[in-house]
Amino acid sequence: MHLKYESQLREPLVYGEKTYHQVTEDIIRPIEVKPSKLWYIGFFISVALLTFGVYCIYRDVTYGIGQWNLNKTVGWGWDITNFVWWIGIGHAGTLISAILLLFRQGWRTGVNRAAEAMTIFAVICAGQFPIWHMGRVWLCFFIFPYPNTRGPVWINFNSPLLWDVFAISTYFTVSLLFWYSGLIPDLASVRDRAKTKLRKHLYGIVSFGWTGSTKHWQRHESLSLVLAGLATPLVLSVHTIVSFDFATSVIPGWHTTIFPPYFVAGAIFSGFAMVQSLLLVVRRVYGLQDYITIGHIEAMNKVIVLTGSIVGCAYLTELFMAWYSQNKYEGYAFFYSRANLFSPYGWAYYGMMACNVLSPQIFWFRKMRRNVTVTFFMSVLVNVGMWFERFVIIVTSIYRDYLPSSWSVYYRPTIFELGFYLGTFGLFFTCFFLFSKYFPVIAIAEIKHVLKTSGESYKDNMGKIEVQQPEEFAHEYAH
């Protein structure tokens, strides 16, 4: 008597035959116990990096942008490269939480909380660059459209940088709301388990008095859907608009209509790589292998190989167009400044090609997709490659543009430029460490939706019965 059909194709989303209680236990435990030594070491390093970053910004603000090695030809370098890179990183979070929610992808529940947190932190990091790269950052409020007494002087709505301001602030707001609204039921769980008064009080405040009533759940679900709907176009729009910074310019190598889709694919690509890097560490440190399963890793590797190939196609299309247009300026940017190993930045271009296009192809093999070590290595490689990509686009385009008289300005970062980048790593990981200490890194409520506990226990209890013939069962039942 087979009352239940069990699919052989799909793996369970959560291993270990967890009960609801066990799930809560497993995920909230790290919040309630003292952090490990490893956590302290990591946290200390992050804060140290962050402090150095703050010092670098202090120098930048006090002494001027001359603290970086930008120059008359290369007006943007590491600053905007890092900005685009961090923004790209953030994309996976939104994609997982919003688009995969709409597509009812059950596996997202294991990774969405951490990925969303990553999005928030990455956007915070990204935002630092356009802010602090300004020559007169104390006047940064000039970029907001507000009634003023200066004329009034209005902002320039034609400028892609202004579009950036709107795109990124919207993106940040929606991502933050999404993340936080998802957190509320879980924070309530933490509150309910709290043993100290302070803890109860604080988690009580942040969980907004969640009681878990049906009405609450119903509203929560609707809100999630609405926010998912709002966030979905943002996944596409933010990087599209960031790419407009370049696409709408007149500089060969920037002035490219392919940029929007290419940037979005690249963003998702790097975002998933970053999620991989983080979650592989988290699942190991917190022992969450049952929740962040090899199935998750494989699914994300599939996204990586797909987006990596899209990006690769875009690279080749660019090269083709540079040839096909027969524009000498474009031609120079692509065939000399970039796709030429012996030009001053040839290494960056080929580094990008190797990391972004060639290496992800390894994920066509299932064995590789499911190998944690390979995945971790690859995820780092992809992020290095994506950093190269932004560097190649920004620097190799402007350092040799139209007039050769302004060319050949070699650009490498100063210690403070590098420090600013490291500082954002510090910021990112400081936030992430605090997040993993004080918030459930996996969406408890959502994972319970996909828990097959009932099925599993049914199997346990009914397994024997199921294989019995009805007569046998009737016989036993009668006795």
Add this chain to the structure above:
Amino acid sequence: MEQKKHWQSFGEMNDSKAYRESVKDEFAEDLSIEKETGFLSTPTPRRDFLKYLGFSTAAAALAASCEVPVKKSIPFANKPEDIVPGVANYYATTYVQDGDVISVVAKVRDGRPIKIEGNELCPITQGGTSARVQASVLDLYDTARLRFPTINSNGKPTEATFEAIDKAIGDAMGSSAAVILTSTETSPSTKDAIAQFLAKHPGSKHVMYDAVSYSGILLANETTYGKKVIPSYRFDLAKTIVSLGADFLGTWISPVEFAKQYSKGKKINEKKPEMSRHIHFESVASMTGSNADERFLHRPSEAGAVAVALLNAVNGQSVSVSDAKLKAGIIKTAKELNANKGAALVVSGSNDVNVQIVVNAINEALQSGGKTIDWSRINNTRQGVDGDFAKLVDDMNAGTVGALLIHGANPAYTWCNADKFASGIKKVKLSVSFNSKNDETTQLCKYSIPDHHYLESWGDAEAKTGYFSLMQPTINPLFKTRQWQDSLLKWSGATTDYAGLVKTNWVKKLGSEANWDTELQLGVVSPKESGTPMSVIAGTSYNGSSVAGAVSAISSAKKGGKTELVLYEKVSIGAGQGASNPWLQEMPDPVTKATWDNYVIISPAMAKTLLDIDLRNGGEADSYEVNTPKKVVKVTVNGKSVSLPALIIPGTHPETIGIAIGYGRAKELGKSAEGVGQNMYPFSSLNGNTVSFVCPDTTIEKTDDTYKVALTQTHNVYTTPQGTRTEMMKEMSLAAFKENPRETIEDRKKELGPYGGLDDFEKQGTIYRPYDKPGIHWGMSVDLNSCTGCGACVIACTAENNVPIVGKSEVLRYHEMQWLRIDRYYSGDLDNPKVVFQPLMCQHCDNAPCENVCPVAATNHSSEGLNQMTYNRCIGTRYCANNCPFKVRRFNWADYTGADSFPDNQHQKWVGQLDAPVFEMNEDLTRMVLNPDVTVRSRGVIEKCSFCVQRLQEGKLKAKKESRPLKSGANNEWDVKVACQQACPTEAIVFGNVNDSKSAISQTRADNSLRLFHSLEQLHVLPNVNYLVKVRNTEEAEAKEA
């Protein structure tokens, strides 16, 4: 009816006196504030609470909003008649430096000279200036100027009063003989003063000494023409100009004058395209050589042989030069010269008497005398003969010189045997220096009585026979200095001072004081008629008997070794006069584009053999270009050696190297000179009566060191593996232009064809509607044919627009701030390329890519076509700079000007440490040079060429006040000239209102429509600057070369 009395209080009922008093006031209580206890100690009762609150709020608001301290400006008690605050006065005066004489007009704002312009009334320079003239105003405010007279006792200069010093010198000198040592002196009044001194001190003499002398020419002319003088050269009358290593556009004799003349032959009339032809023979790439239509390279030791060969070829004799290319060149040149007899000019930069005798013979053979060489007007600007000075040094060492009075000359630095001079001066009992800085010579002198700067002085100068230029002070002396002529007069017992002497002399000469006033206002006194040029000096005749001797002397001269060294003058630094001027130090050299250093110029061929750098190899060329550390080479001559970085400069002979003189100055000359480059004068040598700046036997070795050289342009060709960028730069040969004058226009038509063609491109090249341009629309035209790359415009722009100095270490990081740069491109043969200079400033695009990317609209377009920069609005995203296809926008990377709101942020050590000259420029004294009409930009904002908007505004207001349209060049009447245009000695830059069909700019564009192009026109950025195609007078129709 009895009236009932209602009462409120017992007081009212009783109606007491006290009560009546108290109800008189509205408020029963006294106002506490009116009590005698004083304001501060008053209590605050309930009723006054609101009052106090209101008062204190208002006071706090007032105090808080008035954060700017009130600075009281004190008006003149008695306003000087001619000074209106904010309105500039212009005074005609004369720039005089070591013999150089340029008539100028000084712009004086509120008593401070802030800008030098050329005096257009001067028939010699016709308003032209050079970079050094433009920069001279900064020398006035040099912090390293000597501020008071000193007596040097035991190596320690101590301040002295003029009285004390006069007495001491008078006692020491008595009436004994003295030697007055000056650089070339052209002033008749000074000569008068010197004569008075010499008369008073019998046995005294006046010796003129020039750091880079023209003894060769002077002595050769003495031999062949009977007089030790330099004639006037007329490059404007020459159809064929042959220069044997004379850098006449940059440093040779009178470059401003020659550039003006030269450009006349280079301007093209499109209907009848003819040009002068310039053939240049040289060893090390020079600015003049770069401008030549054809250039031939030879070893410096062959200079004489080349001259002899040319003489032989001109005379139809056989030519014996080993190098086939050179030989062919000489024969061809001779043919051209002979074809243009009477309109040909041969000049030579050699300081060898024999070579100059041969050159004189060539010019005689070409009948240049009286045509392109005018002996009726003697050029007085170089008169020093090295032999005279060498004799003086010998006398000094022999102890026969009792007193030495030095003005202008600095032999302790510039003399080839400076040690001998130094030891000689120790044997001189009385040594006085009038030099205005504590230079190498002044340090050796017992007395120092610093001279005024020329902007503080009275005087006159006679650059050429009969052509006078007057000098008047534009500011009270800043320091306790005295004109040196005053000292001479005082010591010779004269009763008048020098100003009086000048005036007396001129009133006598001009007939009346009124005439003197008029002439002083005009600044120049010139002969009424131009006079007829003479083929020889009056009363003498050409004597060619010495030619044979000269030829044989040349042929027996020592042959050069494996490598030869040429010491040359830089356009900006000269013989060393510019070394203490930060503007000149930061001016990119026209040829090398290097700043703040001297270096070894080597040829690409030598680079390959010596340094293993092959510029023909893309990768090696790239790595040479992008890496600022350049390889250091060690140059040894006669046991003296110097280690300097090597720069590879095409157009240099493969076996020749060049190093600039004028560097390695004493630290007392100022922050800009200190530690910059190496002194190369010790490598020069005395050869008979002339100093030779060529070392025929030099060894050059590679070292393992590198040294960073601050170049502002590192890539030098506009040909790329993907095609030649003819959209940004166009050049062609005259032959090609004659063959198809419409080539440029056809090119443009082809390029713009798909987007509406030439006429409709503005409309069709965009999806937006074009906008109207009523009223004034500013435009600029730059003639690449006239531009010689001299850099006068660069310095003029710096001075006019308060462009900051950033110092070498910031130039190394490509942070230079100049608004106007001169791009220099090579084309053709790598070893001897064609060169073109392209001045590049903001193109003021009508569809500017920088404007629409600024998020805060800090840069926008004016209705007059200006691309405007609003510094106050700029937040410094640098997006505009990235999106500028011309890369003309400059960002303030650090607080270069001290104008920042963050105090004390210029001093830091780690990254981007600022050099001393930056601080030097921020001294109170130096800041007096700033133009008050132009904002000093603070850190973090973008700046760029504004088309001198302050001048445009002034010109418009002037026209408005007079209720007439603005004049921009119609009939040569100008309300507005921009700084670069005004400074340009070749009139390559024309600026004005393009909506006025009569304006100079409209005329220029109409007259040159065939050569007109806009750089990067195809981008549809619609620049308001246009260029005129560079046309080279070469025979080969190098079809749209490069």
